[in-house]
Amino acid sequence: MNKTASGSRPSDLLPASVLGLLGARGPMTRTELAAALRVSPASITQVGKDLMSRGMVAELGQLASGGGRPARPLSLVGSAAQIVGVKVAASHLAVVAAKLDGTVTLTRTEPFDVTRPDALDLAARAMRAVLEAVDAPVLGVGVGVPGSVDSLESGVADSPTIGWHNAQIGAALRQKLGVPVLVENDVNALAVAEQVYGVGRRYSTYLVVTIGRGIGCGIVIDGQVYRGADGGAGELGHFPMVEGGQPCPYGHSGCLESLIGSSGLIRRAVEAGFWAADETPTRPDDELAAIRRLAARAATDPVLAEGLFGWAGRWLGTAAAGLVNLLNPETVVILGEGTAQWELWEAGFEHGFRSKLMAARRSLPYVVDPWDEDKWALGAAALVIASSFDKDGATGYQGELVRERLSGAAAGRTRTEV
Numbered sequence: 087m088n089k090t091a092s093g094s095r096p097s098d099l100l101p102a103s104v105l106g107l108l109g110a111r112g113p114m115t116r117t118e119l120a121a122a123l124r125v126s127p128a129s130i131t132q133v134g135k136d137l138m139s140r141g142m143v144a145e146l147g148q149l150a151s152g153g154g155r156p157a158r159p160l161s162l163v164g165s166a167a168q169i170v171g172v173k174v175a176a177s178h179l180a181v182v183a184a185k186l187d188g189t190v191t192l193t194r195t196e197p198f199d200v201t202r203p204d205a206l207d208l209a210a211r212a213m214r215a216v217l218e219a220v221d222a223p224v225l226g227v228g229v230g231v232p233g234s235v236d237s238l239e240s241g242v243a244d245s246p247t248i249g250w251h252n253a254q255i256g257a258a259l260r261q262k263l264g265v266p267v268l269v270e271n272d273v274n275a276l277a278v279a280e281q282v283y284g285v286g287r288r289y290s291t292y293l294v295v296t297i298g299r300g301i302g303c304g305i306v307i308d309g310q311v312y313r314g315a316d317g318g319a320g321e322l323g324h325f326p327m328v329e330g331g332q333p334c335p336y337g338h339s340g341c342l343e344s345l346i347g348s349s350g351l352i353r354r355a356v357e358a359g360f361w362a363a364d365e366t367p368t369r370p371d372d373e374l375a376a377i378r379r380l381a382a383r384a385a386t387d388p389v390l391a392e393g394l395f396g397w398a399g400r401w402l403g404t405a406a407a408g409l410v411n412l413l414n415p416e417t418v419v420i421l422g423e424g425t426a427q428w429e430l431w432e433a434g435f436e437h438g439f440r441s442k443l444m445a446a447r448r449s450l451p452y453v454v455d456p457w458d459e460d461k462w463a464l465g466a467a468a469l470v471i472a473s474s475f476d477k478d479g480a481t482g483y484q485g486e487l488v489r490e491r492l493s494g495a496a497a498g499r500t501r502t503e504v
């Protein structure tokens with residue numbers, strides 16, 4: 087059997103999907119499971135019976151119901167399993183371990199030098215230290231990288247931002263860690279986390295837009311992350327906004343990111359006279375701190391607030407409106423380090439966004455999620471639990487291994503071998 091082809095058959099997938107969903111969201115009724123997994127209630131009833139007979143799922147007490155048949159939620163029996171996620175940045179690795187419901191149990195930040203020839207060895211060492219510190223079976227490791235990734239299963243990354251070309255991340259880490267490893271673009275991983283823990287519970291077609299050092303976008307259509315022909319979709323930061331304009335690291339000019347990414351904002355602050363050129367940070371790591379200082383000044387300087395952050399909000403709103411007009415999503419989620427200053431972006435965004443939407447969509451809701459440092463790595467960890475309901479087989483053999491481990495953990499086995 088070719089284990090990497092086309093993934094599991096749906097009949098094999100459904101029990102794992104039910105286990106994964108109960109692990110991620112807690113007890114759910116059969117009706118809720120059927121709706122979330124888009125299958126018939128009858129098939130959930132059958133799978134539930136099977137999982138109960140194997141001691142992996144139990145029926146909780148009857149819920150009060152407003153008439154009709156009372157609903158008894160199903161709950162995962164075993165599974166003290168955890169998931170691990172890693173966000174790779176040019177200067178550091180952020181690693182988290184989390185319960186299946188997304189509760190972070192352990193978080194570490196390790197300095198990291200991507201330019202070193204043994205960078206992947208060092209990354210594996212940092213991840214192994216976390217795996218050893220987790221007091222539960224680990225279902226797998228998700229890795230989020232800036233840039234494009236060929237597939238979650240093979241995990242070959244191209245990331246000009248951190249100087250990785252054709253980096254065989256998946257293969258190297260699997261071999262060094264001995265657990266399933268799934269690799270994905272970091273913004274797509276956040277979109278997956280929204281599917282599991284966030285807006286994906288209410289919406290099936292939405293955009294995840296990140297602001298911060300870079301500008302990114304995850305596109306979820308009908309419950310699936312749209313990756314494009316070879317994993318390169320969603321480069322909103324490189325959407326051309328103005329003719330001419332500043333060059334971006336890829337050699338274009340006038341991209342959205344060169345306008346309102348952190349280095350673009352700082353350049354604008356200097357050009358508009360809000361800040362002296364000698365205050366400009368020289369290291370990319372200092373940019374976000376510099377933005378925080380600018381925001382603090384903007385609190386008492388309305389001209390700076392409007393001329394820098396309001397201006398950035400208008401550009402972002404304009405770009406987001408363009409995407410909404412193109413893709414007709416149900417909502418837009420805004421995430422990333424830059425949301426710390428959202429109060430200052432908001433009015434500009436509202437104007438840029440609403441004024442450029444088609445009339446029928448002018449009231450489209452958007453959501454700004456509270457941001458914290460763990461979010462990138464937790465997004466990567468969500469790749470692991472999401473592979474338990476991977477209908478289209480995108481996670482391949484690694485996803486099958488995760489599902490085996492999930493079933494093992496739910497059945498009370500402490501470990502399944504890779």
Ligand SMILES: [Zn+2]
Pocket residue numbers: 323324325334335336337338339341
């Ligand atoms: Zn560009």
